[in-house]
Amino acid sequence: MGNLEIYVLLLLAVIAGWLLGRFGGRKLSRPRKSGTDVQDIFRDYFVGLNYLLNDEPDEAIDTFIRALEVDSETIETHLALGSLLRRRGKVDKAIKVHQTLLARPGLDNSFSDSTRIQLSLDYIAAGLLDRAERLLKEILEDDRASKWEALRHLITIYQTEKEWEQAVEYSQRLLANPVSRRDGRTLSVAAHYCCELAVAAMQEQQSGKARQYIKRAFGFDRKHTRASLVLATLEQKLGNYQQAIKELLRARSTRPDYTPLVIQPLHDCHEQLGIMRELESLLARMHQESPHPELVLALTRLKRESQGPEAAFDFLSSQLAQHASLEGVKELLKLKMGTLDAQSDTGLQAVPHILDALQNQRAAHQCTHCGYESRSLYWLCPSCQQWDTMRPRVEKVI
Ligand SMILES: [Zn+2]
Known part of the structure; x- marks a missing residue:
């Protein structure tokens, strides 16, 4: 946030808060401020303004917080100033402001929830995740509208701590809210949590458990690309190569931009099944449907193996004009040099290495x-x- 924005926000918040506190509270039965109190507020207000003008926004925030009496009309201003402190990295001060607010007796439910959420965000910013978790769970117990926001922050905490089981459980609770259910992102992220669990289960050689987590991922999002890729890895590991190919193609059809991720496993599965010819026609079909430079390279390598370097060279040079890539140019050079006899010195031997170095950057x-x-x-x-x-x-x- 730029300094100018901070000034504008602060001034608006403080002026609004002060005016409300001064003129808007008459319906309440609290005693009117005495003349001395009003003078104090004015003095603090101008001290704060002076800090702002002298480019000392943190001191200004402190002064404004001191000047504003905490009551039902200024509480939002306090909350805004507290969150401003947090965003400026003054987490300790933000915690103090929010704790003071929370300690006030008779705080309205909605304000008490907003304050607890702000305080939990302070704790998260300070790395005190346990405290934030406790506070957010308190909000859940009260079962009011603010529980949805509390759930979202809790899920973020579990994600940070890589507690995927908890993240799935609380995502499930969040999805009881129709707004979240309609939002594809919540579903897709919940599926990712299941994928994390599936990958961990696979690393522990627990295939059955991994399969259950993948099923849960598809339960959240039946077109989840990563869930398809994880399932493909599992099937491949178990020797179910046809199933793996099916999942790889499914992943690729939902996300053609992930083509580079599926080529190698497709190659390995076809090799295991001894059907490399089918791989060539499959990749050619995929390339026709949605072209990709990585498919050009894979097809070039297959053609070199099945029909020799000249055929591979012809294919690659015909493709490079439309689907150019550094890797393609490198491959083309290698193929050309491979067809020349060893005696002819083109002076270009170093070029593929230079291209490699460029690519590594x-x-x-x-x-x-x-x-x-x-x-x-x-x-x-x-x-x-x-x-x-x-x-x-x-x-x-x-
Ligand atoms: Zn990023």
Whole structure:
């Protein structure tokens, strides 16, 4: 948040809060402020304003909080100032503000819930996840409308702590809300939690358990790409190669941009079944339906094995104009040099290595949400903590 935004927000919040406190509270039966009190508020208000003008927003926030009496009309201003403190990294102060608010007797239910949610966000920001979890669970016990927001924050905590069972359980509770049920993201994320559990079960050689988790993932989202890919891995591991191929094709049909992820396992399954010829026609069909530079490369390698380097070269050079890639150019050079006799010195022997070096500098995956780049694919972006936002990168022809 820029400084200007902070000033505007602070000024609006404080002026609104102060005016409400000054003129809007007459219907309440609390005693009117005495002349001295009003002077104090004015003095604090101008001290705060002075801090703001001197570019000291944190001191300004402190002064405003001191100046504003906590009552039903200024509580929202306090909440806004508290969350502003947290966002500026002053988590200790934010916790103090919210704890003070919460300690007030007779706090209206909705304000008490908002304050507890704000306080739990302070705890999360401070890394005190246990405390945040306790507070959010208290809100759930009261079973009011704010429980949905509490559930969302609880799920985030379990995701951070990689407590996937809990994350699934609370997602299930959140999905009792029709709004969340209609929102595909909640369903897809819940399916990811099941996939995490399935992958862990597979690592412990518990195939039956893994299958159950995958089934649960499909229960949340029956077109979940990752669930198909995890199931394909499981089937392949168990030697059910035809089933694995079916799942790989299903994953690819829902997400053609994940083509690079399915080519190698498709290759391995066909090899195990001894049906490599079928692989070539399958990949050719896939390429026809939705072309991909990785398919061009895979087909080139298959053609080299089945028909020799010349046929592979012809195929690749005919494809490169439309589906260019650095990897493709490298392969083309290698094929050409492979067809020349060993004596002819083209002076180009170093080029594939140079292209390799260039390629190693590039990340293979990128997050479409925050731009984070990495060589391996993460289903949960390590930078922005969003699911399903990392994509295999496709080289664009300039
Ligand atoms: Zn990201």
